[in-house]
Amino acid sequence: MNARTETPTGTGARPGRHGDPVLRRIGRGLALPFLPSDHAAAHLARGEALQRAITTGRRIVVTRPRAGADEATVTALLASVFAHYRHDRVLTLDITPGSNSLARRLGVTPSSSLGEVARRRVSASSFEELTPHLARVRDRLWMLPAVHSGPDATALDAEAFQETLLPITRYFGVTLIDRGADVFDGFNRAAQASAHAHVLVAPATAEGAADIGRGFDWMTTQGDASLPERIVVVLVEQSPDEDPRFDHEGAAEVLRKSGAEVVRIGYDRHLAYTDGLQPRRLAASTHAAATTIALEALKRAVR
Numbered sequence: 001m002n003a004r005t006e007t008p009t010g011t012g013a014r015p016g017r018h019g020d021p022v023l024r025r026i027g028r029g030l031a032l033p034f035l036p037s038d039h040a041a042a043h044l045a046r047g048e049a050l051q052r053a054i055t056t057g058r059r060i061v062v063t064r065p066r067a068g069a070d071e072a073t074v075t076a077l078l079a080s081v082f083a084h085y086r087h088d089r090v091l092t093l094d095i096t097p098g099s100n101s102l103a104r105r106l107g108v109t110p111s112s113s114l115g116e117v118a119r120r121r122v123s124a125s126s127f128e129e130l131t132p133h134l135a136r137v138r139d140r141l142w143m144l145p146a147v148h149s150g151p152d153a154t155a156l157d158a159e160a161f162q163e164t165l166l167p168i169t170r171y172f173g174v175t176l177i178d179r180g181a182d183v184f185d186g187f188n189r190a191a192q193a194s195a196h197a198h199v200l201v202a203p204a205t206a207e208g209a210a211d212i213g214r215g216f217d218w219m220t221t222q223g224d225a226s227l228p229e230r231i232v233v234v235l236v237e238q239s240p241d242e243d244p245r246f247d248h249e250g251a252a253e254v255l256r257k258s259g260a261e262v263v264r265i266g267y268d269r270h271l272a273y274t275d276g277l278q279p280r281r282l283a284a285s286t287h288a289a290a291t292t293i294a295l296e297a298l299k300r301a302v303r
Contacts, residue, residue: 012280017273018188050085057169058301061195064108064202065211072101074234074237074265074275077290078199078297079106083141084279085294088173089127091291092137093165095146095156095191096180105134106143107276108135117168118160124167142172146187158186161194174298191251197230199293204235204264205243209251216258229259230300237267244250261296265289 041083061077075092082090093114094102100167103110112133122130134142146156156164171173192198200215202208212233219227233255235248268276268286279287 009251013209017269027243032101037068043273044293046291046301047085048229050082050291050298051087052298052302054173054302055086057172058196059169059177059191059194059297060197060199060297060301061177062201063178063192064201065200065215066230067180069201069203069236070101070238071180071199072105072178073271073277074199074236074290075102075176076105076203077265077282077286078143078280078294079137079143079176080277081294082174083138083178086140086173089171090095090141091134091169091175092141092178093146093175093292094143094178095188096178097147099178099180100145102138102178103135103143103145104275105277106135106137108137108143110135110143113167114160114164115156116158117144118164122258123162124171124266127171130168130171140225141212143152144168146245155185156185158190161187161190164299166193166194174301195230197232197297198227199232199234199244200260201234201236203242204237204246204266205250206251208235209246209255212255216255216260226259230303231260232300233260233262233291233298235262237265241274263289263293263296 009294060078062071062078064071071279074093074095079090079092092102092106094100095114112135117130117133122133134144137143179191179196181186202212216228219225231251235251248264252264255262266283266285266289268283270281271286274281282290
Protein backbone atom coordinates (compact mmCIF):
# COMPACT_ATOMS: atom_id res chain seq x y z
CA MET A 1 0.00 0.00 0.00
CA ASN A 2 2.74 2.43 0.87
CA ALA A 3 5.65 2.25 -1.50
CA ARG A 4 3.69 2.87 -4.68
CA THR A 5 2.19 6.25 -3.99
CA GLU A 6 3.43 7.47 -7.36
CA THR A 7 1.81 5.97 -10.44
CA PRO A 8 4.10 3.15 -11.65
CA THR A 9 5.59 3.76 -15.08
CA GLY A 10 4.03 1.65 -17.79
CA THR A 11 1.25 0.18 -15.67
CA GLY A 12 -1.51 2.28 -17.18
CA ALA A 13 -2.83 3.00 -13.69
CA ARG A 14 -5.12 6.04 -13.56
CA PRO A 15 -4.99 8.79 -10.94
CA GLY A 16 -7.98 8.44 -8.65
CA ARG A 17 -8.35 4.72 -9.24
CA HIS A 18 -11.04 3.05 -7.12
CA GLY A 19 -9.97 0.67 -4.39
CA ASP A 20 -12.74 -1.80 -5.28
CA PRO A 21 -13.32 -3.19 -8.79
CA VAL A 22 -16.41 -1.88 -10.56
CA LEU A 23 -18.38 -5.16 -10.24
CA ARG A 24 -17.82 -5.20 -6.48
CA ARG A 25 -19.02 -1.60 -6.19
CA ILE A 26 -22.13 -2.38 -8.23
CA GLY A 27 -22.86 -5.50 -6.18
CA ARG A 28 -22.50 -3.59 -2.93
CA GLY A 29 -24.90 -0.93 -4.17
CA LEU A 30 -27.48 -3.51 -5.20
CA ALA A 31 -27.21 -5.32 -1.86
CA LEU A 32 -27.55 -2.19 0.26
CA PRO A 33 -31.39 -2.14 0.44
CA PHE A 34 -31.40 -5.75 1.63
CA LEU A 35 -28.93 -5.40 4.49
CA PRO A 36 -30.40 -6.13 7.96
CA SER A 37 -31.44 -3.16 10.09
CA ASP A 38 -28.78 -3.93 12.70
CA HIS A 39 -26.13 -3.16 10.04
CA ALA A 40 -27.35 0.44 9.82
CA ALA A 41 -27.71 0.61 13.62
CA ALA A 42 -24.11 -0.50 14.10
CA HIS A 43 -22.93 2.13 11.61
CA LEU A 44 -24.83 4.86 13.48
CA ALA A 45 -23.44 3.69 16.81
CA ARG A 46 -19.87 3.93 15.53
CA GLY A 47 -20.52 7.42 14.23
CA GLU A 48 -21.93 8.53 17.57
CA ALA A 49 -18.93 7.08 19.40
CA LEU A 50 -16.55 9.01 17.13
CA GLN A 51 -18.51 12.21 17.86
CA ARG A 52 -18.13 11.95 21.62
CA ALA A 53 -17.42 15.26 23.32
CA ILE A 54 -13.81 15.98 24.29
CA THR A 55 -13.12 18.57 26.97
CA THR A 56 -9.44 19.01 26.05
CA GLY A 57 -7.68 18.20 22.78
CA ARG A 58 -6.42 14.64 22.39
CA ARG A 59 -3.07 13.84 20.76
CA ILE A 60 -2.65 10.57 18.87
CA VAL A 61 0.83 9.66 17.62
CA VAL A 62 1.05 7.46 14.52
CA THR A 63 4.43 5.81 14.06
CA ARG A 64 6.17 2.69 12.80
CA PRO A 65 8.79 0.47 14.45
CA ARG A 66 11.02 0.64 11.37
CA ALA A 67 11.11 1.90 7.80
CA GLY A 68 8.92 0.02 5.32
CA ALA A 69 5.47 0.77 6.73
CA ASP A 70 3.59 3.86 5.57
CA GLU A 71 2.38 5.61 8.70
CA ALA A 72 1.64 8.73 6.61
CA THR A 73 -1.12 6.87 4.76
CA VAL A 74 -2.66 5.62 8.02
CA THR A 75 -2.45 9.16 9.46
CA ALA A 76 -4.27 10.53 6.40
CA LEU A 77 -6.95 7.83 6.67
CA LEU A 78 -7.56 8.59 10.34
CA ALA A 79 -7.65 12.32 9.65
CA SER A 80 -10.34 11.79 7.01
CA VAL A 81 -12.43 9.67 9.39
CA PHE A 82 -12.22 12.12 12.28
CA ALA A 83 -12.93 15.12 10.03
CA HIS A 84 -15.96 13.34 8.58
CA TYR A 85 -17.56 12.36 11.87
CA ARG A 86 -16.48 14.99 14.35
CA HIS A 87 -17.83 18.54 14.67
CA ASP A 88 -14.62 20.09 16.03
CA ARG A 89 -11.35 20.75 14.22
CA VAL A 90 -8.76 18.07 13.39
CA LEU A 91 -5.04 18.81 12.98
CA THR A 92 -2.47 16.59 11.28
CA LEU A 93 1.18 17.25 12.01
CA ASP A 94 4.12 15.64 10.21
CA ILE A 95 7.15 15.73 12.49
CA THR A 96 9.49 13.63 10.35
CA PRO A 97 12.24 16.11 9.34
CA GLY A 98 12.02 17.08 5.67
CA SER A 99 9.13 14.69 4.95
CA ASN A 100 6.25 15.61 2.64
CA SER A 101 4.56 12.19 2.59
CA LEU A 102 1.60 13.26 4.70
CA ALA A 103 1.10 16.47 2.71
CA ARG A 104 1.04 14.46 -0.53
CA ARG A 105 -1.49 12.00 0.87
CA LEU A 106 -3.72 14.87 2.00
CA GLY A 107 -3.27 16.69 -1.31
CA VAL A 108 -1.92 19.95 0.13
CA THR A 109 1.23 22.04 -0.27
CA PRO A 110 1.98 23.70 3.08
CA SER A 111 3.34 27.24 2.90
CA SER A 112 4.49 27.35 6.51
CA SER A 113 5.62 25.02 9.29
CA LEU A 114 5.64 24.64 13.03
CA GLY A 115 9.27 25.71 12.98
CA GLU A 116 8.31 28.95 11.29
CA VAL A 117 5.55 29.52 13.84
CA ALA A 118 8.16 29.10 16.58
CA ARG A 119 10.75 31.27 14.83
CA ARG A 120 8.29 34.11 14.24
CA ARG A 121 6.86 33.71 17.74
CA VAL A 122 3.34 33.64 16.34
CA SER A 123 0.82 34.23 19.10
CA ALA A 124 -1.51 31.33 19.80
CA SER A 125 -4.03 33.54 21.56
CA SER A 126 -6.62 32.82 18.85
CA PHE A 127 -7.19 30.32 16.07
CA GLU A 128 -7.45 33.15 13.54
CA GLU A 129 -3.83 34.15 14.21
CA LEU A 130 -2.69 30.60 13.42
CA THR A 131 -4.80 30.11 10.30
CA PRO A 132 -2.30 31.67 7.82
CA HIS A 133 0.26 29.04 8.84
CA LEU A 134 -2.08 26.04 8.46
CA ALA A 135 -2.77 24.17 5.23
CA ARG A 136 -6.51 23.61 4.96
CA VAL A 137 -7.35 20.15 3.63
CA ARG A 138 -11.14 20.32 3.83
CA ASP A 139 -13.83 21.34 6.31
CA ARG A 140 -12.53 20.90 9.87
CA LEU A 141 -9.25 19.34 8.70
CA TRP A 142 -5.88 21.12 8.74
CA MET A 143 -2.26 20.10 8.17
CA LEU A 144 1.09 21.48 9.32
CA PRO A 145 4.61 20.08 8.88
CA ALA A 146 7.07 20.43 11.75
CA VAL A 147 9.85 21.79 9.55
CA HIS A 148 10.45 22.37 5.86
CA SER A 149 13.48 20.84 4.22
CA GLY A 150 16.17 23.21 3.02
CA PRO A 151 18.76 25.59 4.44
CA ASP A 152 16.18 27.71 6.29
CA ALA A 153 14.70 24.77 8.20
CA THR A 154 14.38 25.44 11.92
CA ALA A 155 15.36 22.61 14.22
CA LEU A 156 12.82 21.84 16.93
CA ASP A 157 13.44 20.58 20.44
CA ALA A 158 11.42 19.60 23.49
CA GLU A 159 11.06 23.25 24.46
CA ALA A 160 9.50 24.02 21.07
CA PHE A 161 7.03 21.20 21.64
CA GLN A 162 5.97 22.61 24.99
CA GLU A 163 5.88 26.27 23.99
CA THR A 164 4.66 26.04 20.38
CA LEU A 165 2.82 22.81 19.63
CA LEU A 166 0.89 22.30 22.87
CA PRO A 167 -0.74 25.76 22.76
CA ILE A 168 -1.82 25.08 19.16
CA THR A 169 -3.47 21.73 19.91
CA ARG A 170 -5.98 23.29 22.28
CA TYR A 171 -7.86 24.59 19.21
CA PHE A 172 -8.39 21.05 17.90
CA GLY A 173 -10.46 18.17 19.20
CA VAL A 174 -7.97 15.64 17.80
CA THR A 175 -4.35 16.15 16.75
CA LEU A 176 -2.75 13.35 14.74
CA ILE A 177 1.05 13.39 14.89
CA ASP A 178 2.82 11.50 12.12
CA ARG A 179 6.17 10.38 13.54
CA GLY A 180 8.59 8.43 11.35
CA ALA A 181 10.88 5.65 12.49
CA ASP A 182 14.39 6.17 13.85
CA VAL A 183 13.87 9.82 14.82
CA PHE A 184 14.84 10.36 18.44
CA ASP A 185 15.41 14.11 18.84
CA GLY A 186 13.96 15.97 21.79
CA PHE A 187 10.90 17.13 19.87
CA ASN A 188 10.01 13.59 18.79
CA ARG A 189 10.55 12.20 22.28
CA ALA A 190 8.33 14.91 23.76
CA ALA A 191 5.59 14.17 21.20
CA GLN A 192 5.77 10.46 21.94
CA ALA A 193 5.68 10.98 25.70
CA SER A 194 2.71 13.37 25.59
CA ALA A 195 0.48 11.19 23.40
CA HIS A 196 -2.88 10.14 24.79
CA ALA A 197 -2.92 7.16 22.40
CA HIS A 198 -0.55 5.53 19.93
CA VAL A 199 -1.07 3.86 16.55
CA LEU A 200 1.75 1.52 15.50
CA VAL A 201 1.92 0.68 11.79
CA ALA A 202 3.70 -2.39 10.43
CA PRO A 203 3.48 -4.52 7.27
CA ALA A 204 0.93 -7.37 7.42
CA THR A 205 3.67 -9.97 7.47
CA ALA A 206 5.12 -12.35 10.03
CA GLU A 207 8.16 -10.08 10.33
CA GLY A 208 5.98 -6.98 10.82
CA ALA A 209 3.99 -8.65 13.61
CA ALA A 210 7.23 -9.88 15.19
CA ASP A 211 8.55 -6.30 15.24
CA ILE A 212 5.48 -5.22 17.20
CA GLY A 213 5.83 -8.16 19.57
CA ARG A 214 9.47 -7.34 20.26
CA GLY A 215 8.46 -3.74 20.90
CA PHE A 216 5.90 -4.85 23.47
CA ASP A 217 8.50 -7.07 25.16
CA TRP A 218 10.86 -4.09 25.35
CA MET A 219 8.14 -1.95 26.92
CA THR A 220 7.65 -4.59 29.61
CA THR A 221 11.37 -4.73 30.41
CA GLN A 222 11.40 -0.91 30.68
CA GLY A 223 8.54 -0.99 33.18
CA ASP A 224 5.95 0.23 30.64
CA ALA A 225 3.83 -2.92 30.61
CA SER A 226 0.64 -0.83 30.62
CA LEU A 227 1.62 1.17 27.51
CA PRO A 228 0.24 -1.39 24.99
CA GLU A 229 -3.21 -0.72 26.45
CA ARG A 230 -3.01 2.72 24.79
CA ILE A 231 -1.87 1.30 21.45
CA VAL A 232 -3.73 0.32 18.30
CA VAL A 233 -1.63 -1.90 16.02
CA VAL A 234 -2.29 -1.52 12.29
CA LEU A 235 -1.03 -4.29 10.02
CA VAL A 236 -1.01 -3.06 6.42
CA GLU A 237 -1.04 -5.32 3.36
CA GLN A 238 1.17 -3.44 0.93
CA SER A 239 0.71 -5.72 -2.09
CA PRO A 240 -1.80 -8.48 -2.98
CA ASP A 241 -1.03 -11.62 -0.96
CA GLU A 242 2.13 -9.99 0.40
CA ASP A 243 2.78 -12.84 2.85
CA PRO A 244 0.34 -15.68 2.03
CA ARG A 245 1.47 -17.79 4.97
CA PHE A 246 1.02 -15.00 7.51
CA ASP A 247 -1.57 -15.97 10.14
CA HIS A 248 -3.09 -12.58 10.82
CA GLU A 249 -5.71 -13.81 13.25
CA GLY A 250 -3.18 -15.81 15.22
CA ALA A 251 -0.75 -12.90 15.42
CA ALA A 252 -3.56 -10.51 16.38
CA GLU A 253 -4.68 -12.84 19.18
CA VAL A 254 -1.15 -12.92 20.61
CA LEU A 255 -0.71 -9.13 20.41
CA ARG A 256 -4.12 -8.46 21.98
CA LYS A 257 -3.03 -10.29 25.12
CA SER A 258 -0.89 -7.25 25.88
CA GLY A 259 -3.99 -5.02 25.91
CA ALA A 260 -3.52 -3.53 22.44
CA GLU A 261 -6.10 -3.68 19.65
CA VAL A 262 -5.07 -5.01 16.24
CA VAL A 263 -6.64 -3.99 12.91
CA ARG A 264 -5.64 -5.09 9.43
CA ILE A 265 -5.85 -2.90 6.32
CA GLY A 266 -5.96 -5.03 3.18
CA TYR A 267 -4.38 -4.12 -0.12
CA ASP A 268 -6.17 -1.13 -1.68
CA ARG A 269 -5.61 -0.19 -5.33
CA HIS A 270 -6.55 3.43 -4.67
CA LEU A 271 -3.87 3.83 -2.01
CA ALA A 272 -1.29 1.92 -4.05
CA TYR A 273 -1.69 3.87 -7.29
CA THR A 274 -2.87 7.30 -6.18
CA ASP A 275 -0.89 10.05 -4.51
CA GLY A 276 -3.65 12.12 -2.91
CA LEU A 277 -6.17 10.18 -0.84
CA GLN A 278 -9.77 10.45 -2.04
CA PRO A 279 -12.08 8.94 0.60
CA ARG A 280 -14.89 8.21 -1.88
CA ARG A 281 -12.58 5.96 -3.91
CA LEU A 282 -11.29 3.84 -1.04
CA ALA A 283 -12.18 0.16 -0.92
CA ALA A 284 -15.11 -0.47 1.42
CA SER A 285 -12.91 -2.69 3.58
CA THR A 286 -10.31 0.11 3.89
CA HIS A 287 -12.95 2.58 4.99
CA ALA A 288 -14.29 0.12 7.56
CA ALA A 289 -10.79 -0.61 8.89
CA ALA A 290 -9.91 3.10 9.13
CA THR A 291 -13.14 3.78 11.04
CA THR A 292 -12.35 0.97 13.46
CA ILE A 293 -8.79 2.25 14.01
CA ALA A 294 -10.06 5.79 14.65
CA LEU A 295 -12.68 4.54 17.10
CA GLU A 296 -10.22 2.35 19.02
CA ALA A 297 -7.60 5.11 19.13
CA LEU A 298 -10.16 7.63 20.41
CA LYS A 299 -11.33 5.21 23.11
CA ARG A 300 -7.76 4.94 24.36
CA ALA A 301 -7.12 8.66 24.09
CA VAL A 302 -10.01 9.62 26.37
CA ARG A 303 -9.51 7.00 29.07
